[in-house]
Amino acid sequence: MATIFDIGVSAGFNVLTAIAFLLAFAFLRLQPINDRVYFPKWYLRGMRDSPISSGAAVNKFVNLDARSYLKFLNWMPAALKMPQDELINHAGLDSVVYLRIYLTGLKIFVPITVLAFLVLVPVNWTNDTLERMNVVHADIDKLSISNVPNGSKRFIAHLAMAYAITFWTCYVLMREYEIIAKLRLRFLASEKRRPDQFTVLVRNIPPDPDESTSELVEHFFLVNHPDHYLRHQVVYNANKLSDFVEKKKKMQNWLDYYRLKYERNVSQRPTTKTGFLGCFGSTVDAIDYYKSEIEKIGKEEAEERKKVMKDPKSVVPSAFVSFRSRWGAAVCAQTQQTSNPTVWLTEWAPEPRDVYWNNLSIPFVSLTVRRLIVAVAFFFLNFFYIIPITLVQSLANLEGIEKALPFLKPLIELPFIKSFIQGFLPGIVLKIFLIVLPSILMFMSKFEGLISQSSLERRSAAKYYIFLFFNVFLGSVVAGSALEQLKIYLHTSANDIPRIIGDSIPMKATFFITYVMVDGWAGVAGEILRPVALVIFHLKNFFLVKTEKDREEAMDPGSICFNINEPRIQLYFLLGLVYAAVTPFLLPFILVFFGFAYVVYRHQIINVYNQQYESAGQFWPSVHGRVITALIISQLLLLGLMSTNDFAQSTPVLLVLPVLTFWFYKYCKHRYEPAFVRNPLQEAMRKDTLERAREPNFDLKAYLANAYLHPVFKGGEHEDDRYSVLDDEAWMGEEVIVPTKRQSRRTTPAQSRQDGGGSDTVSVPETLHEHRPI
């Protein structure tokens, strides 16, 4: 039970931390040497040059202009100045839609805060329940619902407030959904020609004894989409090859490092050890060693590359099929191809840079099994993660360390270090787990078999939100690990669960206020400072960078990290909605978070982040869905809270809200979600028609030629020669004869019975093709 003074101290401390971060940022960003850490986006867009290449020597590294330090907050208005349309051009729609999450937070919570302070604070304050009850309480508890006597008629104000919150939130959400759907459609409509507009990803191509995958794809689409099929690109299983490429690159880095070292100190040739991490094994000359290693790997790589290109087994049963028009691609992506729904699965191809290549070859049955495994694994991770953590914590105590590493004993026995270890080690184990958690969730999503980076991030975000909800929100409210909660949920009636949770909601307000300040305020300020990126850049700069190109590569602009950041924002939505009718005092803290984070992320998006893909805001439906979830949870918890306050008459009145909210969710899903999933034919046709009128002679086939080649094949020297042969044929002509290898079957009258339609596909129409012009 913190007093307002306690909160004030905590707030002061966090504000000071945030200001310290901001000052450090203001100082560091003005140093030219950090320019690539704080403005990489502009370098990537080619609109900024290295300051090192021009000007005086000192000015290259340190900013000596004293005046520029005075205005340490002047990045803020600059960040807000760029208009939305320009920002879409600059950073893509994903970033803009991501920023709108913060804006939505502001739009929802500013009026709610005002209303809550006008209505609920006086209603709560003018009671004396807490004083009469003589419970230990803080001033801020007088502002909360706990101060209203049980069964009081004043609860009607809270009920009305719950209705106001629900309707206002739904209204804002709907408006936002509408705006973003329009933004997305306008963005898609105004986009230039892009390979993915014409391309469909076909998965689970059935094996065929007579034809190669490539021939099969060609025949299938020539028969079933005769007027629209243009070309296709088979997918190679180049996972091993890209491992080689990766390894070679790492070796090259080491070679560069040792060369640089040698240059700086010519007297001594650097040495390294051949074993693990360069720590064990025999000592060798480093430069020679890495040179020979690179040569070896280079050979292996070339061999693997040859093998992949020649061996039909390295072609996975997936292909990128391109069409003559967007209309044809839209049709193919949205329809089912054969009567067996597990083969010839078509979907929109992701952008080439968005494709997650490793998952393209997973067959259908395996996919469903993987989904089951991940679901079960995630359930255990969510509810039982505390068990291994406790285990590790119990092992990672002083005695354990002393036994494992006895030479550390004298050091550990020092009283200061001893208490430090005992106090922090368990916390650090947990912290490490929480830091690697997003990577674990991302690994799970990858294992599930999703085929684009964007969908991987969306799926991971959903998992992370569930984890945060149970382990951070409910874990703090019910004060127990998710495992203990699970027991409560199983052993408590459906009626009592919201009551138990709702009852402890008001008491946790101060905890969450502190949480918002530490995680929200200071955390966001830390984001703008980018300490990790700063350190890594300078390390790389010192050890590896020789040329301008190296410096370019050392730069790590990062990205929004939707899978980590969005679920965290959702936690603030949840806190705001839950506490709006209970302890309105929490709302201003959340408002500050949304406002501050909006400015910071806008700045980062303009100056730093470089998105790896563009999904045109495809994640909005899940953002929307999670805010709705938070709203429904807040309604249920208020219901529980009211029923403990002897105001059970409210139950039917409040029960209407979740029903209406759920209906609203369904309505929005039907109304807006298709715009984020499917591609309308009208739009496709309009674009096709306009384009055909503008550029009637555009060579689409050449344009699409290498768009969906695996990245390791790109670079020119290893062109796929089989496709150059195919290119020579007169594809664009109308009179296409389907070549087939099934000569022997022409005399067989019965159709082949093979399932999956692979052979049936061609065997019927091939005769027709011979007898009549299409």
Added chain:
Amino acid sequence: MATIFDIGVSAGFNVLTAIAFLLAFAFLRLQPINDRVYFPKWYLRGMRDSPISSGAAVNKFVNLDARSYLKFLNWMPAALKMPQDELINHAGLDSVVYLRIYLTGLKIFVPITVLAFLVLVPVNWTNDTLERMNVVHADIDKLSISNVPNGSKRFIAHLAMAYAITFWTCYVLMREYEIIAKLRLRFLASEKRRPDQFTVLVRNIPPDPDESTSELVEHFFLVNHPDHYLRHQVVYNANKLSDFVEKKKKMQNWLDYYRLKYERNVSQRPTTKTGFLGCFGSTVDAIDYYKSEIEKIGKEEAEERKKVMKDPKSVVPSAFVSFRSRWGAAVCAQTQQTSNPTVWLTEWAPEPRDVYWNNLSIPFVSLTVRRLIVAVAFFFLNFFYIIPITLVQSLANLEGIEKALPFLKPLIELPFIKSFIQGFLPGIVLKIFLIVLPSILMFMSKFEGLISQSSLERRSAAKYYIFLFFNVFLGSVVAGSALEQLKIYLHTSANDIPRIIGDSIPMKATFFITYVMVDGWAGVAGEILRPVALVIFHLKNFFLVKTEKDREEAMDPGSICFNINEPRIQLYFLLGLVYAAVTPFLLPFILVFFGFAYVVYRHQIINVYNQQYESAGQFWPSVHGRVITALIISQLLLLGLMSTNDFAQSTPVLLVLPVLTFWFYKYCKHRYEPAFVRNPLQEAMRKDTLERAREPNFDLKAYLANAYLHPVFKGGEHEDDRYSVLDDEAWMGEEVIVPTKRQSRRTTPAQSRQDGGGSDTVSVPETLHEHRPI
């Protein structure tokens, strides 16, 4: 606690009832006068003539051949004889798939029964728990799980049995799904040309200020499906008109009735009263009165017909759009047309006879609101229906009747009648409710806005199943109305609900055995007798029938009534799966039901029922889903039962089953359901190609001309003259110029901003159409 003797008596009684029904049926069906009641299907197929038109006078009505009475069961082998393929031709795929539900029941439960009797009965029987506990128990309880002592290792047998049941059921279900999917695909592939193969239903056509709905549809599809669009049929709001037609028909019936009466007794002209039900009002000459009434309605009808055809307001914003090829229709049905997903909604057109015309004009927002209303209403119906029933029951007591109808008092006061009313009236009120319940559910589904009879029946079946599950199954087990159950569910923990229900499962075995015999055995035998249809046919035959055509109309073959019968079968699946591991003694009774019902319904389908539509087994996914639901429920209840028997170690072992079963459900949904929902392009293309090769000059446009006209317009005399104009244009030619009324906008450079794409549709490509040949 019934003994085996009690059950034997009950079984004997029910078997006797069933045999009595069968004997009555055997006798009645042999009478030529009943021929149209028991063999209408053959009349409808034109393969049987009225026996009345030939032979001796007596033979027309009564069968005098004594030998034919001896073989009173000889319809059974006859019913089983017809092979499946012939049955598909005779009665359609829906009927065959419906029969497979019973077959599936047999396939699931025959091996389970054998296994249960081999394994569980000895395990249960060789204990003496019940005897030692000195509880009152029956012999059959010794066969049930109650006889195994708490915590006994013998429960392992039950666990193993649960696993065996799960895997066997899933295996049978998957096989069945596969078979039925194949049947469906083969059926669709072998079907003759049908209008719905080429037609798509378009709903929510946005209003347009410049063009009529018909013109708008034409433009939209000429622009967006230029190579495939053929013609369209707008939908008229003819609900009022069909009311008139209906009324006229009823009047005609009365006229016929009085004419017949007059013919039989020429001395006296029949009279009627003009008021309500012919009971009140002034007396008039009946024949003249109805003649004039018919004339009046005929005039009104003609006027309404004219109005509907001329008034653009009577055109609802829906249309049936036909394409040149199945491929074109398949594409249009599966894709989204515009960026606004609430307009231009396309889906496969139902068969013309399957269309539910009244719902075609409901707009999108209204649909979602209606769905909410129905969901809430159904929730209340399901859990609170007992309240109005109790209310009516309390009103419909003796005093109430005496007050309302005082002249009945002396009659009611008779002791016999008094006790009869007091004993039966409350039961009758409930029974009446249960009889009208399917109609209420059907009304709800209609209100929801579904657009085909088949989907209406499927939706009603889902609702009915939920009702039966809560009010019959759980109502009998937990022994309380659904309302009381709701309280239990809300106030009991998630852990305890299966425990409470599971605990009382074994005790209810005898009750459900009786239920199976009464509802299953006797009920099915009653179905074959068709008493209601028999009575109504003879009443109509006596009062209305003059000509052979009248007799044809008096015949009511009925149909399967999927919405009523399927949920009832599902109850037997549920009972069988729940009791398989608990009281295997129940299983033989269920087996008898499935076997007997299979024969009876096969007979009825061959000889009686006339399906109103053909959905090609589209209902199977929901049948499959409900059996899976029953399986999961049975697993959860066994889990609860085990935990009360001190065998809690079993919980994790049993918890695996629902997870696996649910995963199996998801797998099947992905694997097989698309075959029941979407239409693969490959199949469409293959059929198109074959057909084009066989009949290159077929006039598809003429074939489709009136396929989707509202039934009241059919009959020739009231042909839609606007369409004959359209027909004259040279549609089949390739060079289509899109006519438009938007002359004024051609000079406007900016696109119109109107939402929904209505005007955008044409305004961009119209200029293109003028400048270049497509």
